[in-house]
Amino acid sequence: MGFDLTGLMAARAGEGAELWSRYLNPQTAKVLHSVGLDRQWVRAQGPYLWDDSGARYLDWLAGFGVFGVGRNHPVVRQAVHDVLDADLADMVKMDTPLLAGLLGEALVKRAPWLDRVYLCNSGTEAVEAALKFARYATGRGRVLYCSHAYHGLTAGAMSVNGSKDFTAGFGPLLPATMVPLGDLAALRREVVKGDVAALIVEPVQGKGVHLAPPGYLAEAAELLHANGALLICDEVQCGLGRTGRFFGFEHDGVEPDLVTVAKTLSGGIAPVAATIGKEWIFAKVYSNMTRVLVHDTTYSHNNTAAAAGLAALSVIDEEDLIANAAGRGAELIAALQRAAERYDFIMDVRGRGLMIGVEFGRPRSLRHRARYAPMTLARKGLFTQMVVCDLFEHHRILTQTASDHADVLKLLPPMTTTTEDVEWFMSAFTAVMDAVSDSSKPVWHFAKGLATRALGRA
Ligand code: PMP
DSSP, X not given: OOOOHHHHHHHTTXXXXXXXXXXXXXXXXXXXXXXXXXXXXXXXXXXXXXXXXXXXXXXXXXXXXXXXXXXXXXXXXXXXXXXXXTTOOOOOSSSXXXXXXXXXXXXXXXXXXXXEEEEESSHHHHHHHHHHHHHHHHTOOEEEEETTOOOOSSHHHHTTOSOHHHXXXXXXXXXXXXXXXXXXXXXXXXXXXXXXXXXXXXXXOSSTTOBOOTTHHHHHHHHHHHTTOEEEEEOTTTTTXXXXXXXXXXXXXXXXXXXXXXXXXXXXXXXXXXXXXXXXXXXXXXXXXXXXXSSOOTTTTOHHHHHXXXXXXXXXXXXXXXXXXHHHHHHHHHHHHHHHHHOTTEEEEEEETTEEEEEEOOXXXXXXXXXXXXXXXXXXXXXXXXXXXXXHHHHOEEOEESOTTSOEEEEOOXXXXXXXXXXXXXXXXXXXXXXXXXXXXXXXXXXXXXXXXXXXXX
């Protein structure tokens, strides 16, 4: 009969969790079951997912930001179909494929002071390249990173991770030093030592959705350059329009030396990432013909990835998604700030464009305090996890906690989000806040589903 993908998927439908438990990461199925997110997803379009019962969900997790242009976008799909139908000579390796060149040109156009692009497959690889290039070009070994930072999980990128949860047991790491985000004095203390290659920073951080105070990035760039070090901006999550500008650092008026992009660039279909940088840095790394492959990866110039990247960039422009991210983001932040006046569980609403964090904390009113305390005593972040579960179970909205040790709900909607989607979310969020504030229900009523599943009783 030969290979029949459709038949195979139909014959084995519903076996995903079992197969994962047996052959992939067994913790994944356990975690999803314990928090009640274990659905069988059968279809997706734009910002929506459908489960096997036909129920539609609003996806504001967006694959950790991969689906900036929404899921299964027809323009990106067509581009990938076109590549396959053209029977192209892919990855000859002894070649200079057109599509990769066009993607390089398109990316450099977005940051005119940058000249060169290194293409790869994932965010962490783009970061890895940026770290290597900065170290080689400056001849220095140490890298600085910010508190709460997340730049990926390969060995180099992990060395600049702000959380021990990711690094413990995997050392020794690259020489790297953490500086608190926004603390210029701490940065100065480190760069004057003369051994710093670069500071790597996310203009809007994925973990906790923290933003540096205004002016920080600009002053940091000055300090770094005055001391012979480079600025790397990691735009893997916040880049390509999500914050209401093409690059998140544009809000701060800086010109970084190296920039990493990924996620949205894939169009949600073909993995692709890039490190964009200044000519002199690339010229040092690739200084002569014998060094042509000194930093490279086999899949780096594949046509499917390049086509998806070019299509995603075109969709961002054609559909005016950057303005939409700014507009819908402003609507959402304003609505959440109004909610914060009503619900004293909400301590802070922060973000830029469609990258938003809602921080919960100890309520002012004694009545609510008694409801909040047991949840946070059990585990920091549990309150937010319950909000995530309630939004999912009762309102069919997929969100996430922004990190494990903070009570921050993170919203990362596609840039195609409409005002109707914002209204769907806000009415659900308000209902969840009403439910947690309702003193006629014992607090653990809210957490019951979570607790019973976690204890393996459901
Ligand atoms: N940098 C940032 C800012 C990210 O958010 C991520 C992924 N969440 C990465 C790097 C790593 O990207 P990837 O998972 O594609 O390796």
